[in-house]
Amino acid sequence: MKIDSAIQHISGVQAKGVKSKSSRDKSAASSAGSVSDNVELTDTSSRMRELEAQLADIPPEDAGKVESVRQAIADGTFKVDEEVVAENMVRESIEQLSHRHNR
DSSP states (O other): OOHHHHHHHHHTOOOTTOOOHHHHHHHHHHHHSSOOOOOOOOHHHHHHHHHHHHHHHSOSSOHHHHHHHHHHHHHTOOOOOHHHHHHHHHHHHHHHHHHHHHO
């Protein structure tokens, strides 16, 4: 038996009680008459939209600071404060561990 003929045979088979999309749509339209949906938005959803709009207006970075850092790197004058970096890494690690522990 060739695979092509097996696929053609299978494609004609439909599970018992299962309607195709077109027949399902026709039967639903005739039995329901007209269909309507109702959506209600909560105050939280409205607030989320407001906040998204406000965030969209904020530039993702401080262009002036980015440019000054870029210039300092190009000039070779950019300095990294290792102590501040280490403190922030420790603080972040503690926060992550406490979040895991609270789960």
